[in-house]
Each structure stands twice: as C-alpha cells, then as structure tokens.
Amino acid sequence: MGLSVDQLREALTALARLDPAIARALERAGHPPPRISARGYETLLRTIIGQQISTASARATWTRMQTMLGDTASPAAVLSASDESLRAAGLSRQKAGYARSLAGLVATGDLDLMNLPPDDEAAIAALIRIKGIGRWSAEIYLLFSEGRADIWPAGDLAIQIAVGDILGLEGRPSETLVRTLSESWRPHRGAAAILAWHHYSMRGKIKADAMPL
Template identity: 45%
Template sequence: MDETQWARHVAEVAAGHPHLAAELDDHGVPERWSRPPGFPSLVLLILEQQVSLASAAAAYARVRARTGAMTPAALLATTSEQLREDGVSRQKDRYLRALSAAVGSGDLDLAGLATLPDEVAIKRLTQLSGIGPWTAQAYLLACLDRPDVWPVGDRALQVAVAERLGLAHVPNGRELEVLGEQWRPHRSTAARLLWHGYLSRRGRRETNVDLAP
C-alpha cells in the first residue's frame, strides 16, 4: 500500500471498532511499521528481544559496521568476543549464530516463508533456537505484511490494550488473545494503531534502522 491507501485502510478498519477509532482520533494514522523480508530484519528482531528498540538498533549498527555486510557468512566470521563488544549478549550471540548457520545451509528458507500460511511460517521459524512466537509473529507482521497477526507476547501491545480499553490490569498473553478476537481479520492493523498510541503517549516513535544487507 502507498501512504494514501494505508490511511484509507486504517480509517476503514477503525470505523468498525470504537476503541481503534479513538486511537486514530487521538494520535492519527500510524506509520506502517514495515521492514524488508530477509536475514537482516530477523537479526534485528532477535536483538530487539527484551531490550529497548533504541538499544537493539545501536547494537545492530555496531555489528553491521564491523561485518561490512549483514549476511550469514559475515556474521559467522565474527568472534563471540567481538559481538560482545558490540553489545550482543552471550545468549543472543548463540541465537544469531544458529540463525546464520540455518540460513546459510538452506535449512531455513527465508524467501520461501512468503509462500506459506501464517501458522506454518511461524512453525518453521520457531523451530530455530532463539526464535519464539513473538519474534516469528513480528517477522510476519512487519516483513511479510500479513494482515491478521496478533503478537500476544508483546509487552507494549499488552499495555496499549489495557490503556485504550481502560482495563483494571494489563492482560497476559492468553487474555490478550481473547481480546484481539474483536479485531479479526485486521489484527495487524489494530496492533499498529495500538502500538502507535502507546508510543505517542510516551513521546516516542518507532526507531528506523538501515536494513540493507
């Protein structure tokens, strides 16, 4: 979608859901959080696990500067000590090396994910150490542009839903799954609207990262 089509789509989805309409009225049309499909985006998503987006972006930039190219071979050519200097934890170092090996060997066909149904693509991704449901769902939403992805393990989304719906407590993943049913089959758009409200209320924006290989 171009910018005009995206704005029209957001307005159409929000029109049928009062809470989303309120989010749109309060904070406007969200940026269409989108990243190119492929290895660099998945590396960044792994780095974003359980840290701030800004911290992950900074670590990604340092690794990219060191390797000269964000490819499986270039990443595997680094040492663990070098990645630690770049801000990559021991655990994420293992995850990134497992990802690099799987993509490099062809065991994980990233291009082929685009042809698979959501649940099958998520299953393929989560078979790899270090890629859980959140990372897989975020990849489908942001990189494969799937329209009905709902990352129930995302803390910001949990808080955003609690704030917008005026809930007495922040829903857990299971509760968020139930709450999200009201926004099918456009849960990806609902998530974007709710994330946008969450960031706007805190004076923050999505962090942009150069994801060229």
C-alpha cells in the same frame, strides 16, 4: 515490507466501521505511521543483536558488527567469524550462539526467509526454530517485514495496556483475554496492533486532553 500507509488507513477505516471503540481510538490518537522493516536475514540478525539492550547500545553493536563482518547480509560472515570477534563486536556468548543459529539455518537452506509458509502460525513455527527468536519476535518480523495483515502480538505489554484503554477495561487484560477480544477484528489485526502501539505512545497526551479545564 510492512503494511503501507494506504493499507493501514484502509484496514483501520474498516475496523472503525465495525467497532466504535476503534473509531474513538482513531479520533483520540489519529492514524498511526507505518512500521516497516526490510525482509530477510539482516533484519532478524539486528533483532537478535538488539534484544534486552538500549537502542543506543544496539546501534553501536550493529556498527561494530558491520565493521567486523564487512557484509552483515551474508550468513557466511557470521559463521566464519570467531567467538572472540563476535564478543569484541559486543555480542554476549548467548547472542553469538543465537546469531550462529540464524546464520546456519539460512546458509543451509533450512530456513528460506523469502518463502516462509503462507499460513501465519506455520510461519511463526518456522521462525522460532532460530535460537533467540520467540513468538513475539517472529510476530513482529511477520508484521513489520512481510506486512501480514492479521498478525496480532497479544503477548506485547503495550498492546495489552492499549487494548484495555481502547475498550475501557479496568486494569490490563491478560494475553488470553486480548486474543479473545481481538477475534472480531480479523482479518485486520495487524493494523489494530499498530494502532494500539500508537495509542499507547500517545497515552499522556490523550489523558491530558481528556482532563476538564
């Protein structure tokens, strides 16, 4: 599971002591709620299904997949389903291939989601062997499903914008710069990422509160 409320608060309190910009961001946006997903195959299957479509479409496709497969937690169910059945559930040919890639790696034991390498970069490397799972998706899984404390999805657009706002930068910093700027936030960058998303979601309110009356 992801970082708990208590873990988030402890990490962000430590960061606020370390960096006045984080302290000010917490004052503006408040403490973020946790972001927690279940660990394992089913979460990654849902990730693949939800790529590049709306939340409503992803939910509808998942419901059809549950009806069609019967057991969405079983890789064998995807491997035994026909291409026609997967397309009828709403998966494109490409996503059906991605789902089979995930199911195959898990079914054969080539990917053990309950025992990913403890090193974050090694765990990311293991996950991106799945077709359709890139670095961002792997990082999100490790943060939300495993609660890895120092995961930092610097390629995320919202995080880049929020870091720029939090640190008072002009314009959106690049992924490379965001990675460099975060070095002093180790080993709590996962909590910093969750704060950044929260801060980004509160941008309108924060700007409105900052306007003079």
